[in-house]
Amino acid sequence: xxxxxxxxxxxxxxxxxxxxxxxxxxxxxxxxxxxxxxxxxxxxxxxxxxxxxxxxxxxxxxxxxxxxxxxxxxxxxxxxxxxxxxxxxxxxxxxxxxxxxxxxxxxxxxxxxxxxxxxxxxxxxxxxxxxxxxxxxxxxxxxxxxxxxxxxxxxxxxxxxxxxxxxxxxxxxxxxxxxxxxxxxxxxxxxxxxxxxxxxxxxxxxxxxxxxxxxxxxxxxxxxxx
Amino acid sequence: xxxxxxxxxxxxxxxxxxxxxxxxxxxxxxxxxxxxxxxxxxxxxxxxxxxxxxxxxxxxxxxxxxxxxxxxxxxxxxxxxxxxxxxxxxxxxxxxxxxxxxxxxxxxxxxxxxxxxxxxxxxxxxxxxxxxxxxxxxxxxxxxxxxxxxxxxxxxxxxxxxxxxxxxxxxxxxxxxxxxxxxxxxxxxxxxxxxxxxxxxxxxxxxxxxxxxxxxxxxxxxxxxxxxxxxxxxxxxxxxxxxxxxxxxxx
Numbered sequence: 259x260x261x262x263x264x265x266x267x268x269x270x271x272x273x274x275x276x277x278x279x280x281x282x283x284x285x286x287x288x289x290x291x292x293x294x295x296x297x298x299x300x301x302x303x304x305x306x307x308x309x310x311x312x313x314x315x316x317x318x319x320x321x322x323x324x325x326x327x328x329x330x331x332x333x334x335x336x337x338x339x340x341x342x343x344x345x346x347x348x349x350x351x352x353x354x355x356x357x358x359x360x361x362x363x364x365x366x367x368x369x370x371x372x373x374x375x376x377x378x379x380x381x382x383x384x385x386x387x388x389x390x391x392x393x394x395x396x397x398x399x400x401x402x403x404x405x406x407x408x409x410x411x412x413x414x415x416x417x418x419x420x421x422x423x424x425x426x427x428x429x430x431x432x433x434x435x436x437x438x439x440x441x442x443x444x445x446x447x448x449x450x451x452x453x454x455x456x457x458x459x460x461x462x463x464x465x466x467x468x469x470x471x472x473x474x475x476x477x478x479x480x481x482x483x484x
Numbered sequence: 485x486x487x488x489x490x491x492x493x494x495x496x497x498x499x500x501x502x503x504x505x506x507x508x509x510x511x512x513x514x515x516x517x518x519x520x521x522x523x524x525x526x527x528x529x530x531x532x533x534x535x536x537x538x539x540x541x542x543x544x545x546x547x548x549x550x551x552x553x554x555x556x557x558x559x560x561x562x563x564x565x566x567x568x569x570x571x572x573x574x575x576x577x578x579x580x581x582x583x584x585x586x587x588x589x590x591x592x593x594x595x596x597x598x599x600x601x602x603x604x605x606x607x608x609x610x611x612x613x614x615x616x617x618x619x620x621x622x623x624x625x626x627x628x629x630x631x632x633x634x635x636x637x638x639x640x641x642x643x644x645x646x647x648x649x650x651x652x653x654x655x656x657x658x659x660x661x662x663x664x665x666x667x668x669x670x671x672x673x674x675x676x677x678x679x680x681x682x683x684x685x686x687x688x689x690x691x692x693x694x695x696x697x698x699x700x701x702x703x704x705x706x707x708x709x710x711x712x713x714x715x716x717x718x719x720x721x722x723x724x725x726x727x728x729x730x731x732x733x734x735x
Contacts, residue, residue, distance in 0.1 A: 379534055380577035384591035385567040385643055387559075394594050398581045 262446050269437045269447060276433035277454055280347070284419045284429060288351055289412055292358025299363035304370060314363065321360035327421050329353050334425040350422040358415060365407045369400040402473040409466040413459045420455075430454060485510050486647050486680070491530055491540035491551075493523075500526045501537070502702040508647065508695075511676040515683060515693035515710070519725070523702040524682035528649050531680065532569040533562045544568040544646055567595070570640030574652040576632040578624040584611060584635045585620040591643045610638035614668050630661030634668055641677075648672070650681040654688055666691055686726070690714060698722045 303314040321329070334349040344352070373396050381391035423432035434451035438444045486508040493501040501523045508514045516524045529535040531542060538553045547565050549557055578587050585607050592603035611617045614634040624632055633653060640648055653669065654662035666688050673679065673692040683689055689696060689710070696713040698706045698721075706713060706722040717723045 374577075376573060376575065376577040377579070379571075380573065380579065382534060382566065383532060383569070383571035383573075384639065385563065385595040386591075387563065390594050394590065395579055399579075402581070 262443075265441060265443055265446050266450050269434075269441075269450060272437065273430060273433050273450060273454055276428055277430040277458065280422070280427055280429035281416070281419050281458070284347070284350060284354065284422060284427070285412075285416050288354035288358055288419075289415055291351070291355040292415075293362055293408075295355060295359030296362030296366050299359060300366035300370065303363065303367055317356075318360045318363060321357055322364075326353070326357055326418060327424060329357065330421060330425050346422070346426040350419075350425055350427050353425075354415065354419065354422075357418075358411060361411050362408060365404060365411065366400070369404040369407075370396060372403055373399045405466065405470045405473055409463065412466075413462060416459050416462065417455060485543075485545065486531065486678070487541075487543045488527070488531065489541040489543075491527065491537045491542070493526055493530060493535060493537045500702050501530065504540075504699070504702065504704055506697050506704065506707060508678060508680050510646075510678055512694045513673045513677075513679045513681065513692050514695040514697060515681050515689035516697050516699055517684065517686070517689055517725075518699040518705070520684070522700045524699055525651050527699065528571075528651050528680060528682045531647070531649055532566045532571055533557075534571075536562075567643065568646040570643070570645035570648045572633070572636050572640050572648065572650040572653045575656050576624075576629070576636045578632055578636055578639070580624050583621050583623055584616060584627070587624070587635055588638045588642050590639070596643060607638070607642060610641055611635070613641075613671075614638045615664075628661060629657045630664045633657065633661075633665045637665075637668055637672075641672075647678045647680060650679060650683070652683055652685075653681065654683065654685045662688075686714075698725065700725075 299314045299317065302310050303318075304311075306314070330350060330353040333353050334344065334346065337344065337349075377395055377399065378391055381395040386394065419429060420431035422429050423435065426432075431451060434447050438447045441447065487506070489505050491501050491504045492499070504523070504527060506514070516527060518524055526535055530537045531544075533542070533549075536556055537551045539551050541548060541550045542565065543549075544565060545568065547568060549561055549565050551557065578584075579590065582590065585604070588607035588610055589600075589603045592598040592606060593600065598606075608617060608620060611620050614637055616631060616634050616638065619627060619631060619635075624635070627635065633656075637648075637653075650669070654665050657665060662685065666685075669679070669681070669688070670692050679692075681688070681693070693710045696708065696710045697704055698713065698717075698719075700721065706717060706719045708718075713722060714726055717726060
């Protein structure tokens with residue numbers, strides 16, 4: 259067996275382990291929480307009272323305008339100076355959630371706005387309240403157009419979680435660094451790390467395609483002639 | 485009985501409705517006619533409160549709402565009045581993520597909390613009434629404009645409104661497709677559905693209206709029985725408008 263293959267095989271298990279224990283949960287959790295934050299932020303920005311709307315605008319401005327790495331360092335290394343000490347994983351989770359929340363709030367805001375005003379009026383005209391119209395008429399249509407941009411955010415997030423290595427989370431990339439430190443084989447190991455990220459994001463884009471198909475069933479082109 | 489009293493509505497500096505009053509008889513069909521920008525649509529939207537008038541009163545049976553420029557009525561009051569109305573829009577506005585049947589069932593399920601079976605039965609009856617039962621499971625994108633508008637009429641009728649408001653129901657359709665929508669509306673009129681129809685399709689107005697209100701620049705120029713307004717209008721302006729549109733004379 260060639261040396262490089264041997265090296266890849268022996269390091270595969272620790273790498274996958276780090277991926278499954280840290281990269282995947284960090285991605286899924288921070289995306290789910292980030293979506294919730296993003297949804298609340300988008301609704302507040304669109305329909306909330308002016309002061310709250312302004313706070314959301316400020317939040318999005320700050321998060322989008324500063325590097326994610328700096329945000330993570332502030333949370334993990336900065337907050338202890340004012341008495342807030344967080345473990346590495348929760349610190350990273352908060353950082354990624356806030357980040358995802360800011361980006362997805364802009365996406366959610368855009369797709370809600372993209373549903374024609376006439377759809378609100380049609381919903382109101384049959385007697386729906388505002389929350390009913392939102393839930394039954396607007397969100398189903400908005401979520402369909404939201405899938406591609408949200409998937410982009412999601413795939414970017416998988417890769418961004420490698421930044422958690424810098425705040426001591428032993429995730430996939432950090433596991434790679436450790437192996438490199440003992441084997442002195444950066445080329446081979448980082449290629450392997452890259453392949454695992456690629457595999458993760460490929461699996462997730464396949465899921466995206468499926469979700470898109472399911473949500474676009476009413477688009478006409480998926481229909482057999484009725 | 486629907487009465488509008490002294491309705492005023494303006495958007496910024498533009499006065500769209502200036503002290504408009506009218507009454508719609510129960511079981512009757514009233515057509516709102518007049519040039520574009522005359523306030524027909526806005527008046528219709530003031531009945532179901534998609535637009536809130538600055539002042540005046542809207543009454544549907546014993547549900548009354550008064551308006552004043554300083555305060556918006558409570559949303560429960562708006563909802564109560566609105567739930568006596570159904571609306572048909574110029575561009576249909578079916579819910580694209582729901583089938584024809586689901587569109588018609590929506591108000592019964594979401595607003596009235598009917599059980600699914602009962603809602604389905606009523607929705608199918610209504611689709612049958614508008615000649616669309618065979619397309620119950622079709623998505624709106626796969627229907628022609630006329631078919632979509634007929635489903636939209638069934639959707640508006642589902643919660644049994646006291647008045648059906650139709651905002652230019654045939655204007656987005658070519659004459660042939662408009663014909664099938666007119667047929668449905670004529671049938672509804674015969675069955676005694678109370679309707680208020682904004683239209684510049686005088687064929688539609690002549691075919692079904694009992695009463696006609698001619699609205700121009702936000703004011704009622706003339707109102708009366710259809711035969712009288714079309715055949716022997718009192719106001720010179722009404723006569724001129726009816727003639728230019730070539731209104732078919734009524735028997």
